[in-house]
Amino acid sequence: MTADADPFATWLQQARISPQRLTPQQNALLHAAFAFRQNQGDDYYGNRLLGHFLLHCHSGLKVAHIARLVGCSRQTASQQQALSAKEAIRQARHRMDGRPYGKLLPRFAGPIAQYLFAHPRASRGDILDFIDDTFGVRVSRIALYHFLKKYGLGQVPAPAEAMAAAPVDESPTLPLALPPGGVPELPAGRPLPSQPPPFSPRGRTTPAPSSSCRRP
Numbered sequence: 001m002t003a004d005a006d007p008f009a010t011w012l013q014q015a016r017i018s019p020q021r022l023t024p025q026q027n028a029l030l031h032a033a034f035a036f037r038q039n040q041g042d043d044y045y046g047n048r049l050l051g052h053f054l055l056h057c058h059s060g061l062k063v064a065h066i067a068r069l070v071g072c073s074r075q076t077a078s079q080q081q082a083l084s085a086k087e088a089i090r091q092a093r094h095r096m097d098g099r100p101y102g103k104l105l106p107r108f109a110g111p112i113a114q115y116l117f118a119h120p121r122a123s124r125g126d127i128l129d130f131i132d133d134t135f136g137v138r139v140s141r142i143a144l145y146h147f148l149k150k151y152g153l154g155q156v157p158a159p160a161e162a163m164a165a166a167p168v169d170e171s172p173t174l175p176l177a178l179p180p181g182g183v184p185e186l187p188a189g190r191p192l193p194s195q196p197p198p199f200s201p202r203g204r205t206t207p208a209p210s211s212s213c214r215r216p
Contacts, residue, residue, distance in 0.1 A: 008034050015068035017061075029059055033069070045092060047071055048080075052088045055081045090138050104131070104139055109151045116153060 011034055012019055022030070033050055040046040051070035054061065055077065067077035080088060108131065115130050116122065122130075124141055132138050139147075148154045 007038075011037075011069070015065050017065050017069075023060070026059060026061065029054075029057070030069075042071070048088065048092045051077065051080060052083070052085065087138075090132075103137065104143060104147045105135075108135060108147075109153070112148075113151075113153055 033054060036050055047070040051066060054066045063077050064074045067074045111134060124144060128144060
């Protein structure tokens, strides 16, 4: 049977795959993949789902072969190989919307601030997952950085840490009682108040005579 009469053979020929070199398992897998393609079509969504499956099912096929089967470049297939199923579907959705990522809106600032107060040790990845789970939006790390900086959320302390970082007024509110020795007793670690020495000479209050003044 020639490739012109068999669409499956034509598909393999376009991908530069020799049917004679396929194992029985690979041959059955590609037949199932071709049936999926015939049923779902060869649009972007169908090719993306099929490519993600072939890249992660340990078929033994080369990435270049899979890229030609689904109609994408070798570099694109390599990038998609590092994505999870959730990331692949999300990226496909944003691709069809005309942008690779979502957009952070001003109304997200309040819930994100509450999350940062409740999770002071949250990483950037944790914040991205929170935004994705709460708003259904996936954004890049650089977009998150600019968003947090814009709304002053780059370093949000937890309530306990904020109280610990608050300055403490250590000035005494009542006069200290002097013990018999005459030295005030202060708590440990608190410096003694500085006082001027007794009977300190007063400084000159009048200017010195100038050279033009007549001496007696």
